[in-house]
Amino acid sequence: MNERSILQVSRPRSSHCRSTERQAGEETSTDTDLFKGRASEREGRDREREAAMATYRPDRNTLLASDSILEYVLETTVYPREQERVRELRLITQRHPRSYMGSSPDQMQFFSVLLKMTGAVKAVEVGVFTGYSLLCTALALPAHGKVVGIDVNRDYYELGRPVIEKAGVAHKVDFRQGDGLAVLDGLIAEEAEAGEEKLFDFAYADADKLQYAGYHERLLRLVRVGGVIAYDNTLWGGSVAMARDTPGSSDYDRVVRDYMVGFNAAVAADDRVQACLLPIADGVTLCRRLK
Ligand SMILES: C[S@@+](CC[C@H](N)C(=O)[O-])C[C@H]1O[C@@H](n2cnc3c(N)ncnc32)[C@H](O)[C@@H]1O
Numbered sequence: 001m002n003e004r005s006i007l008q009v010s011r012p013r014s015s016h017c018r019s020t021e022r023q024a025g026e027e028t029s030t031d032t033d034l035f036k037g038r039a040s041e042r043e044g045r046d047r048e049r050e051a052a053m054a055t056y057r058p059d060r061n062t063l064l065a066s067d068s069i070l071e072y073v074l075e076t077t078v079y080p081r082e083q084e085r086v087r088e089l090r091l092i093t094q095r096h097p098r099s100y101m102g103s104s105p106d107q108m109q110f111f112s113v114l115l116k117m118t119g120a121v122k123a124v125e126v127g128v129f130t131g132y133s134l135l136c137t138a139l140a141l142p143a144h145g146k147v148v149g150i151d152v153n154r155d156y157y158e159l160g161r162p163v164i165e166k167a168g169v170a171h172k173v174d175f176r177q178g179d180g181l182a183v184l185d186g187l188i189a190e191e192a193e194a195g196e197e198k199l200f201d202f203a204y205a206d207a208d209k210l211q212y213a214g215y216h217e218r219l220l221r222l223v224r225v226g227g228v229i230a231y232d233n234t235l236w237g238g239s240v241a242m243a244r245d246t247p248g249s250s251d252y253d254r255v256v257r258d259y260m261v262g263f264n265a266a267v268a269a270d271d272r273v274q275a276c277l278l279p280i281a282d283g284v285t286l287c288r289r290l291k
Helices: 015-028 033-053 067-081 084-095 105-118 132-140 154-166 180-193 209-222 236-241 251-268
Strands: 122-126 146-151 173-177 200-205 223-232 273-278 284-289
Touching: 067 105, 084 132, 084 154, 105 132, 105 200, 105 223, 105 284, 122 132, 122 180, 122 209, 132 146, 132 154, 132 173, 132 200, 146 154, 146 180, 154 173, 180 209, 200 209, 209 223, 209 251, 236 251, 251 273, 251 284
Parallel strands: 122 146, 122 200, 146 173, 200 223
Antiparallel strands: 223 284, 273 284
16 A cells, blocks of 8 residues: 555546547437537536546545445455454554555455465565555565565554464564565666575565665566566555546655656656556556566
């Protein structure tokens, strides 16, 4: 999740939808003034609806079109088989005043499946907060797996550490306090010294959004060819596809929105990775390292 108030929006209807409606009308109606009047009325209503929907919604935790769809996903597929300690830490995180920083449970379930599918053994995470995503990752790794968790703030991590211990996966977790870029540089140096560069199978970047390009360069040195790097919040509440002056956005949102627009374009053009941008949670970019 992100470090600002979550700015989620409903998706505006696409212009493709509207032009399809118009074409359907044209096929069945004669070109009368009455039809033109109704069409322009409808287009006016569409524009109003789109304007109303294109407003930041700090109270939502998903880019899905409605909260009930997210509830449906969580209630049917995520919560019923949620591991006991994951649930415990999710609830601790949800009670925290900065709960919006915890990753979305459906996103974590997706990561768990991804980690299992790819057989990941070694992972690194930049941005730990209470350790919710760290715990989910540790649980998805095999018994001999390792996940390095990096955060400038140890106090947040201390909230979740007892739960990680109770879950029986503390031996897999290597928490490092410090700035993400500096700790990643340290890891690169460690791997080089050990002669084992590029040994991570999976990386998750969810710390300082304005450092994503720096994380990308470092993670491409740490993650093996074929390994996966995931970036959180790459749709930034949908704002990347909206006007900069969308109501409800702060100066910081505009800065991050502009940064993400540039970052997404750079990743899409980066021939070192195969990438996709998933509209799950606040937008998750997955990069599979190619070279
Ligand atoms: C969105 S939270 C991480 C949430 C976590 N991945 C989860 O889903 O449970 C972002 C975290 O990044 C940390 N952070 C912010 N800037 C950082 C930096 N420059 N280096 C390392 N950590 C940073 C914050 O202290 C915060 O705990």
